[in-house]
Structures are given as C-alpha cells and as structure tokens.
Amino acid sequence: xxxxxxxxxxxxxxxxxxxxxxxxxxxxxxxxxxxxxxxxxxxxxxxxxxxxxxxxxxxxxxxxxxxxxxxxxxxxxxxxxxxxxxxxxxxxxxxxxxxxxxxxxxxxxxxxxxxxxxxxxxxxxxxxxxxxxxxxxxxxxxxxxxxxxxxxxxxxxxxxxxxxxxxxxxxxxxxxxxxxxxxxxxxxxxxxxxxxxxxxxxxxxxxxxxxxxxxxxxxxxxxxxxxxxxxxxxxxxxxxxxxxxxxxxxxxxxxxxxxxxxxxxxxxxxxxxxxxxxxxxxxxxxxxxxxxxxxxxxxxxxxxxxxxxxxxxxxxxxxxxxxxxxxxxxxxxxxxxxxxxxxxxxxxxxxxxxxxxxxxxxxxxxxxxxxxxxxxxxxxxxxxxxxxxxxxxxxxxxxxxxxxxxxxxxxxxxxxxxxxxxxxxxxxxxxxxxxxx
Amino acid sequence: xxxxxxxxxxxxxxxxxxxxxxxxxxxxxxxxxxxxxxxxxxxxxxxxxxxxxxxxxxxxxxxxxxxxxxxxxxxxxxxxxxxxxxxxxxxxxxxxxxxxxxxxxxxxxxxxxxxxxxxxxxxxxxxxxxxxxxxxxxxxxxxxxxxxxxxxxxxxxxxxxxxxxxxxxxxxxx
Numbered sequence: 001x002x003x004x005x006x007x008x009x010x011x012x013x014x015x016x017x018x019x020x021x022x023x024x025x026x027x028x029x030x031x032x033x034x035x036x037x038x039x040x041x042x043x044x045x046x047x048x049x050x051x052x053x054x055x056x057x058x059x060x061x062x063x064x065x066x067x068x069x070x071x072x073x074x075x076x077x078x079x080x081x082x083x084x085x086x087x088x089x090x091x092x093x094x095x096x097x098x099x100x101x102x103x104x105x106x107x108x109x110x111x112x113x114x115x116x117x118x119x120x121x122x123x124x125x126x127x128x129x130x131x132x133x134x135x136x137x138x139x140x141x142x143x144x145x146x147x148x149x150x151x152x153x154x155x156x157x158x159x160x161x162x163x164x165x166x167x168x169x170x171x172x173x174x175x176x177x178x179x180x181x182x183x184x185x186x187x188x189x190x191x192x193x194x195x196x197x198x199x200x201x202x203x204x205x206x207x208x209x210x211x212x213x214x215x216x217x218x219x220x221x222x223x224x225x226x227x228x229x230x231x232x233x234x235x236x237x238x239x240x241x242x243x244x245x246x247x248x249x250x251x252x253x254x255x256x257x258x259x260x261x262x263x264x265x266x267x268x269x270x271x272x273x274x275x276x277x278x279x280x281x282x283x284x285x286x287x288x289x290x291x292x293x294x295x296x297x298x299x300x301x302x303x304x305x306x307x308x309x310x311x312x313x314x315x316x317x318x319x320x321x322x323x324x325x326x327x328x329x330x331x332x333x334x335x336x337x338x339x340x341x342x343x344x345x346x347x348x349x350x351x352x353x354x355x356x357x358x359x360x361x362x363x364x365x366x367x368x369x370x371x372x373x374x375x376x377x378x379x380x381x382x383x384x385x386x387x388x389x390x391x392x393x394x395x396x397x398x399x400x401x402x403x404x405x406x407x408x409x410x411x412x413x414x415x416x417x418x419x420x421x422x423x424x425x426x427x428x429x430x431x432x433x434x435x436x437x
Numbered sequence: 438x439x440x441x442x443x444x445x446x447x448x449x450x451x452x453x454x455x456x457x458x459x460x461x462x463x464x465x466x467x468x469x470x471x472x473x474x475x476x477x478x479x480x481x482x483x484x485x486x487x488x489x490x491x492x493x494x495x496x497x498x499x500x501x502x503x504x505x506x507x508x509x510x511x512x513x514x515x516x517x518x519x520x521x522x523x524x525x526x527x528x529x530x531x532x533x534x535x536x537x538x539x540x541x542x543x544x545x546x547x548x549x550x551x552x553x554x555x556x557x558x559x560x561x562x563x564x565x566x567x568x569x570x571x572x573x574x575x576x577x578x579x580x581x582x583x584x585x586x587x588x589x590x591x592x593x594x595x596x597x598x599x600x601x602x603x604x605x606x607x608x609x610x611x
Contacts, residue, residue: 181589182586183585183586183588183589185584187584208581208584210548210552210584229579229608231552231579231580252552252556252579252580254549254552254553255549255552268549270553270556270580273511273556273560273561274557275552275553275556296553296557298549298550298552298553299549299550312549312550314550319547319550342546342547342549342550343547343549356547358545358546361545383544383545385547386547386548401544403591429548
C-alpha cells in the first residue's frame with residue numbers, strides 16, 4: 001500500500017493515505033472498463049456525487065475529480081441535475097437502479113470531513129453500477145490546503161481501476177512562462193499542477209531560461225539559463241530554491257535531461273561549431289563524452305531502463321533521430337521519413353519515441369517506435385514543438401505558437417483529444433513530472 | 438541586458454538619420470519596416486556619420502555589425518565576407534573594445550537545434566575574424582538560438598533578418 005510521506009514543503013506532498021474502506025461487498029473485478037489502446041473511445045458515462053461534508057470542500061473536490069476525468073476524454077461525467085438518488089450516507093450502498101436509470105456505468109460517492117486539526121479526511125468509493133459492486137474504496141488524510149491533490153489522487157485511482165493504466169492527474173508541469181513582445185520576450189521558469197492550477201514562478205525573469213526537465217525521482221529540475229551571460233545547464237531544487245551549475249564545461253551547455261534514476265544529467269556541450277553529447281554523474285561529477293563527430297548532436301533522452309539514449313543529429317546532412325547505447329556506442333539512425341526530425345523524447349513506458357517533425361514549413365508532433373517503425377504524426381501545423389510524456393505514456397504535452405506567442409496543448413497518443421492547457425500567459429517548453437509521491 | 442538595451446537606443450537614434458539603418462530593425466516591433474530589403478547589404482562608405490571614428494556607432498553604422506545567413510546555412514556569403522573584412526580592419530585599428538559575437542537563428546527550427554546552429558554561425562564569424570587578424574583572445578561567442586529575433590513577423594523577410602551573427606562591442610550579457 002503506497003502510504004505517502006508527509007512533507008512540510010511548499011510544493012510537495014502532504015497527502016497521507018490510504019486505508020481501504022471495508023464494505024459488505026467484496027471488491028470485484030471491474031465489469032465496466034475502458035480500452036484506451038484504441039483510437040477514439042466512447043467516453044464512459046460516470047456519475048460523481050458531491051462529496052458533501054460541510055462548506056464548499058466536498059463540492060470542490062468532486063468538481064476537480066470530475067474535471068480531471070472529463071479532460072482525459074475517456075469519461076463523460078453526468079450532470080448532477082439528472083441524479084435521482086441524492087446520497088446522504090456514503091456508508092450505505094447506493095440504489096443502483098436509480099443510477100442505471102440515468103445510464104451511469106460508474107458511480108463515485110465520497111465524503112470530505114474537516115478534522116479540527118487543520119487536516120481533512122476524504123473518503124471515496126467507486127461503484128460498478130450494472131454489477132452493483134464496489135470497485136475501490138479508500139480514505140485519505142491531508143492538510144486542508146492540499147484538497148486539490150486529494151481530488152487528483154482520487155481521479156487517478158478511478159482512471160486506473162477503469163482503464164487498467166496508471167493515471168497522471170496527480171502530477172505537475174514545469175514550463176517556461178513567457179511575457180512581453182516577441183523581440184523582448186521575458187521568460188521565467190514556472191511550475192503548476194497538471195490541470196493548470198497553482199502556478200508558481202521559480203525564476204524572476206532577469207535571465208533567459210529554457211528547456212526545464214524534471215528529475216524522475218525528486219523535486220528537482222534541470223534547465224538552461226543565461227545567467228551572467230554564460231548559457232549553462234543548471235539544477236534547481238524546487239523546494240529549497242537552491243541552484244547550481246551542472247559541471248565545469250568549457251562552453252555553452254544546453255538540452256539537458258535526467259537519467260531515469262535521477263543520478264545523471266545528459267546534455268549537449270557546444271565545442272566550436274559542433275555540439276556533442278555528454279553525460280555527467282551528479283554524485284562523482286565525472287563527465288563522459290558520448291558523441292564526438294563533426295555535427296550538431298543534441299536533445300538527448302534516455303530510455304526508461306537507462307540502457308539507451310535517443311538524440312538528434314545532423315551528421316547525415318539534416319537533423320534526424322538516432323539511438324545509441326548509453327555509453328555512446330552503437331549509434332544508428334531511426335528516422336527515415338520525409339522532413340527533419342528533432343527533439344526525440346523516450347516514453348516512460350519505453351514503447352515510443354515522441355518527436356518534432358518539420359516538413360514543408362509545418363511542424364508536427366509525432367511518435368515512432370524505438371526501432372523507427374510505426375511512425376504517426378499526431379498533430380501538425382505552424383508551429384508545434386517540444387513534446388513531453390505524461391508518466392503513463394498515454395498523453396503528450398507540447399507547445400504551439402500560432403504567431404503571437406506559444407501555449408501548451410495536450411493530446412492523446414492516439415492523436416485524439418487535443419486540448420489547450422490553461423496558463424496565465426504564453427507558455428512553452430513543458431515537461432511533465434512523474435506521479436507525485 | 439544593459440548593453441543590449443543601450444545598443445538599441447543608439448540604433449533608434451541613428452534611424453532618424455538613416456532610414457535603412459539595420460539597428461532600427463533590432464528595436465522595431467512592427468514587421469513592415471523598410472528594413473527588410475537591407476538584407477545585409479548597404480553598409481559602409483557613409484563617411485563616419487554613425488558617430489565619431491572609433492565609436493560604437495561608427496562600427497555599427499559605417500562598418501556594419503552583422504552578417505546574414507541563408508536558411509539553415511552557416512556559410513558566409515560574399516556580402517558577409519565584405520562586411521567581416523571591414524569589421525576586421527576596424528577592430529584591429531580600435532582595440533579597446535571587448536568583442537562578443539552573437540549567433541542567431543530564425544524561428545523555423547527547434548529550440549535546441551537552433552542554439553547549436555546559432556553557435557555555429559558565431560563560430561564561423563569568429564574564425565573568419567581570427568583569420569583576418571583579430572586576436573581570438575579578444576572575442577567571445579554566444580548563441581541565442583531563436584530567442585532574440587529582431588524582426589517579428591512570421592514571414593521570409595523577417596526570418597532573413599533574424600538569421601544573423603552580430604559583432605557586439607561589449608562583454609557577454611544574459
């Protein structure tokens with residue numbers, strides 16, 4: 001049982017969980033389920049009742065759960081006004097017939113209760129309406145101001161139980177917030193919840209900052225900054241604000257990413273007219289050069305098992321995607337379609353590499369398998385760039401600039417369900433966090 | 438950033454005198470300036486009207502502080518070589534300035550690739566100036582990729598102005 005630690009920090013955690021709620025019913029294998037491996041799916045009608053419990057808290061939680069599930073494109077939350085039964089006691093089984101009547105296939109009931117010590121207790125149960133069975137029942141304790149995280153965790157559990165895939169709602173996005181005119185753009189690192197809530201700024205805009213990426217295992221990002229007029233890759237602890245330069249490289253470093261274990265950063269070092277890929281061990285500070293040919297080698301991204309790295313290189317004349325072993329050996333080209341291929345990013349599931357493709361003046365976001373087969377373009381136009389994966393490898397986020405400035409968008413791996421991600425201003429370079437702990 | 442802003446102010450002042458002064462492009466936010474046709478030509482032989490000989494204005498206006506590249510290229514055009522020849526002669530005569538060569542790309546490329554492309558352009562200019570006698574130790578290169586456009590339309594005439602390497606008479610700035 002994944003009991004989360006309590007943390008005192010501004011950003012992290014503080015949701016303690018999880019007691020499975022016993023019931024007279026044995027929890028059943030879901031009869032109701034969604035196959036999300038297919039293209040367009042019919043969204044599952046789901047009824048999410050008000051979590052009650054006094055004040056706005058219960059309604060706020062159930063609204064966020066509902067919004068998360070709806071945004072996934074896989075669920076169709078039913079309007080509360082259609083409800084026949086009004087749940088007054090979540091400890092009693094619902095009247096399934098009433099929910100069948102309004103065609104709800106799944107039902108979520110719950111209760112949020114302030115505890116008097118600044119914490120809240122939230123319980124929820126997920127019901128299979130046609131089978132008349134409880135599928136999930138759990139309760140959580142958290143600081144009251146963490147109620148959105150509770151809602152995201154509940155949405156993740158519903159998503160996982162009904163799709164068989166891990167959810168991605170209890171995550172954050174680090175990105176570059178942009179303001180000002182195009183020729184005097186101010187860029188700041190920012191972080192927000194996956195649904196766009198709780199935006200916080202991590203840098204003040206004095207220095208140009210680019211391409212933040214999450215550490216897969218800690219509250220840390222690596223990014224590029226022009227602080228002091230020297231473009232370098234940095235590490236930033238988003239809890240403490242502590243910042244440090246990555247390595248002591250004799251030139252511009254850029255395009256950083258963490259290894260899956262969070263102990264290495266792979267990046268590009270500019271050496272004269274060439275960009276080469278290096279990896280640095282964050283503990284020993286030892287650096288190793290992985291590429292050394294006379295070309296631009298950049299945008300490295302590890303496979304989830306850490307054994308391989310995909311990157312882009314113009315060694316063949318135009319930017320294309322390559323895969324090499326993580327020691328730099330065995331580099332081979334994997335992109336052979338028309339156009340230029342950039343910014344490869346390995347899926348956390350390992351099954352796909354997402355990329356930016358330029359063809360005939362258009363910029364598309366696409367995916368291909370690590371052997372280069374199965375290429376699909378998910379969206380195309382001027383100008384899409386910089387995909388990042390949700391931790392479950394089912395959803396991608398990227399930025400799109402239609403002229404005035406960029407915004408963030410998400411799209412399913414299937415190419416459906418494209419949505420703008422709300423941000424307070426122009427936004428670019430998104431990077432999805434792992435599921436929070 | 439300070440020196441960049443000062444540079445822009447200077448550019449605007451010159452623009453009143455020279456309608457085609459490229460620095461106006463550096464600070465103009467409207468895309469339909471008269472500048473698009475400049476295309477890297479038309480520098481020099483202005484008889485010192487950009488400022489006293491040896492001044493930053495003299496270098497910027499009369500010598501020409503920037504060269505332009507064709508799409509995705511880092512090759513120096515004949516026009517660019519002429520500009521750099523003038524730069525090299527001027528920089529050897531006036532030795533008091535630190536030199537930063539900024540490499541830039543247009544927006545039609547990804548962020549990471551354009552950082553490397555801008556660095557390549559700066560390096561090409563750096564190497565050319567070294568070959569023409571400017572000491573390497575006086576020069577510093579920096580790439581801004583596509584982060585510092587001077588022309589902001591999403592059209593070829595703006596992209597032409599943004600694919601550039603600029604020789605700036607100051608140290609590096611963030």
